[in-house]
Amino acid sequence: AQKITQTQPGMFVQEKEAVTLDCTYDTSDQSYGLFWYKQPSSGEMIFLIYQGSYDEQNATEGRYSLNFQKARKSANLVISASQLGDSAMYFCAMREGQWYAAGNKLTFGGGTRVLVKP
């Protein structure tokens, strides 16, 4: 079974509108972390946002927010007020276990390509 599933291979979004990228995960660990990364065409993975499994509040970082629904095992990324520079691949990732013990070995989903239209 896939540990991280991103069901949207590609999306168009109008500039200044919000977009939601779906991510579901599968783990039996109680302690885990969920991440979103952005990968522009230049190739580097850029960290966007992190949610710990014990965090009760949804994470927010500027225009990015993570809609964490633990019971449904989903961690959707919401980008508000899309900008042309948001056009990129977006990856959801999970770390199982505690980072200080197990290392931050991430399992990534297949990604969602976002194209922002002017």
Place this chain on the structure above:
Amino acid sequence: DTGVSQNPRHKITKRGQNVTFRCDPISEHNRLYWYRQTLGQGPEFLTYFQNEAQLEKSRLLSDRFSAERPKGSFSTLEIQRTEQGDSAMYLCASSWTGGGSTNEKLFFGSGTQLSVL
């Protein structure tokens, strides 16, 4: 802070040749990770170091692959007897685990794109 640097950016080689990639992490970072990303897929974990110690290797890392971090600073990833299936982007990431952080944030380099002909 110059970020994570990877060299070369691109490498084209013939099947059966050996190749070596280098990663220079952010200077104070004690952990260093290698990932591999094939076209249209997310990155896959290969191995990671804490200082100079290699703490874990994925089963994706066959005997033809070896990684080192001799002085706990830069790292090299060598692939011997390359195969066409080795063609991929090889990404390096580093992190700092001190300072009472509640999470380990990975900083990625831009990767080395390997093409095996």
